[in-house]
Amino acid sequence: MTEGRGRSLWARYRRVDSCLVAFTLVGSTLVVFAFLALATITLTQLADLPFLVQVASDSRVIDSILLTFGAGLLVVLILLVLGTPLAYVLARTHWRVNSLVESLIDIPLMLPHTVAGIMVYLLFMQRGLLGAPLKEIGIVFEDAFPGIVVAMLFVSMPFYVNTVREGFQKVPLHIENVARTLGATRFRAFVLVVLPLSSRHILNGCVVSWGRAISEFAAVTMIAYYPMVVSTLIYYRFTTGGLRESSAIAFLMILASFSVFLVLRVATRYLGSYDDRV
Numbered sequence: 001m002t003e004g005r006g007r008s009l010w011a012r013y014r015r016v017d018s019c020l021v022a023f024t025l026v027g028s029t030l031v032v033f034a035f036l037a038l039a040t041i042t043l044t045q046l047a048d049l050p051f052l053v054q055v056a057s058d059s060r061v062i063d064s065i066l067l068t069f070g071a072g073l074l075v076v077l078i079l080l081v082l083g084t085p086l087a088y089v090l091a092r093t094h095w096r097v098n099s100l101v102e103s104l105i106d107i108p109l110m111l112p113h114t115v116a117g118i119m120v121y122l123l124f125m126q127r128g129l130l131g132a133p134l135k136e137i138g139i140v141f142e143d144a145f146p147g148i149v150v151a152m153l154f155v156s157m158p159f160y161v162n163t164v165r166e167g168f169q170k171v172p173l174h175i176e177n178v179a180r181t182l183g184a185t186r187f188r189a190f191v192l193v194v195l196p197l198s199s200r201h202i203l204n205g206c207v208v209s210w211g212r213a214i215s216e217f218a219a220v221t222m223i224a225y226y227p228m229v230v231s232t233l234i235y236y237r238f239t240t241g242g243l244r245e246s247s248a249i250a251f252l253m254i255l256a257s258f259s260v261f262l263v264l265r266v267a268t269r270y271l272g273s274y275d276d277r278v
């Protein structure tokens with residue numbers, strides 16, 4: 001009987017193992033695709049290293065990358081302040097209007113980037129509904145840094161709000177209620193209980209929304225072609241200088257983005273392991 005049970009366990013193990021092997025082979029197609037794309041541009045740039053160094057020392061390229069990263073960071077800070085309360089409300093309430101609000105937040109996911117750019121431009125141009133009154137107090141969006149920020153904010157907000165909302169929904173409501181029965185206000189329970197337990201999702205939301213923000217091209221170009229974010233600069237250099245110059249800038253952006261994302265992913269994994277230990 002023991003031998004029969006041993007054979008049964010071994011057969012089950014082999015079935016599970018073969019399934020994992022099959023899934024690995026199928027899923028590795030995407031990994032190979034990403035690796036080949038990265039390897040191709042890397043080998044191309046390393047073969048012309050002096051020119052890559054020359055492009056990397058160009059102050060306009062450096063300023064463009066810093067501008068892109070800085071605008072993306074500001075977008076994340078805005079989402080932390082505005083998106084976190086919205087995500088909490090959507091996670092903790094069951095109002096009929098919630099479906100409408102979620103649909104409105106998800107609009108940038110469904111639209112072509114050029115359509116998103118037109119929407120942002122019509123709203124924030126100097127004659128726009130928000131652009132006109134803000135211009136009166138000295139805030140201009142057309143071909144200006146604020147225009148870059150609002151375009152990035154529009155396309156990245158669903159990534160942050162949806163990710164953080166899912167994190168809040170995974171925090172058991174009874175844990176929050178226990179804190180409130182012990183005398184904590186809803187806000188205090190939110191700060192001391194919900195936020196720490198959702199820290200991994202909040203960081204994930206920051207990562208994906210920042211990545212979406214810095215990758216935007218069409219919406220940003222519609223309202224603020226200047227100053228040039230890195231995606232606009234790459235397109236400009238491609239049309240004026242060709243593939244050699246634009247691919248060098250693209251490779252520098254890949255290196256910078258990969259370094260930042262690697263650090264953030266390690267931090268996210270650390271938070272996840274910490275939450276598991278807690």
